[in-house]
Amino acid sequence: DSGVTQTPKHLITATGQRVTLRCSPRSGDxxxxxxxxxxxxxxxxxxxxxxxxxxxxxxxxxxxxAQQFPDLHSExxxxxLELGDSALYFCASSVKGAxxxxxxxxxxxxxVL
Amino acid sequence: xxxxxxxxxxxxxxxxxxxxxxxHSTISGNEYVYWYRQIHSQGPQYIIHxxxxxxxxxxxxxxxxxxxxxxxxxxxxxxxRDTAVYYCIVRAAVYTSGTYKYxxxxxxxxxxxx
Numbered sequence: 134d135s136g137v138t139q140t141p142k143h144l145i146t147a148t149g150q151r152v153t154l155r156c157s158p159r160s161g162d163x164x165x166x167x168x169x170x171x172x173x174x175x176x177x178x179x180x181x182x183x184x185x186x187x188x189x190x191x192x193x194x195x196x197x198x199a200q201q202f203p204d205l206h207s208e209x210x211x212x213x214l215e216l217g218d219s220a221l222y223f224c225a226s227s228v229k230g231a232x233x234x235x236x237x238x239x240x241x242x243x244x245v246l
Numbered sequence: 247x248x249x250x251x252x253x254x255x256x257x258x259x260x261x262x263x264x265x266x267x268x269x270h271s272t273i274s275g276n277e278y279v280y281w282y283r284q285i286h287s288q289g290p291q292y293i294i295h296x297x298x299x300x301x302x303x304x305x306x307x308x309x310x311x312x313x314x315x316x317x318x319x320x321x322x323x324x325x326x327r328d329t330a331v332y333y334c335i336v337r338a339a340v341y342t343s344g345t346y347k348y349x350x351x352x353x354x355x356x357x358x359x360x
Binding site: 135137175176177178181189191221223225234235236237238239240242 | 280282287288289290291292295333347348349350351352353
């Protein structure tokens with residue numbers, strides 16, 4: 134158990150809909166990272182937040198957005214969902230934002246029908 | 247960004263050492279090598295990391311060549327629970343934001359055989 138929690142574990146929705154994935158980092162960690170893992174793409178970095186501020190962006194679509202709240206939990210919002218958005222979404226956290234080890238949560242499996 | 251190359255799959259007999267190679271020939275001087283593993287579709291689990299020197303912890307050993315172009319993860323006594331996909335990752339600096347990002351490759355699927 135890494136100490137990172139993600140909800141929900143599974144999410145099934147329809148194309149065109151909007152969903153929100155939630156992540157709670159390990160106690161004391163200030164940085165949160167979001168990754169997408171689809172069958173044909175492997176693990177792709179989406180975005181990082183550090184202490185409430187966006188720190189780095191990866192391959193995140195404009196339909197996706199994220200934020201980190203004052204209590205340090207983070208939410209990933211996915212809108213106008215397409216079939217290709219079906220994937221595992223992982224959150225990771227680290228103590229600071231630069232150079233320390235990331236610890237991953239159990240993931241949310243999103244299925245878009 | 248430095249890329250990593252790993253064999254797609256390997257088998258290892260239970261109780262024997264599993265040696266997983268990784269090539270990262272374009273790695274820069276300040277880029278660390280990290281190893282994670284993913285069992286089924288669970289979240290990736292941190293194993294070990296290093297910069298230049300060999301490292302050992304309770305899970306594994308990491309051997310990095312002197313030129314830093316390749317490394318080997320060693321699981322000294324593999325068990326069936328070590329069956330997983332193992333990712334060798336270069337932690338690359340994102341200079342514009344002063345942070346770092348992980349670049350995941352396709353990993354090695356290790357199967358430990360009874």
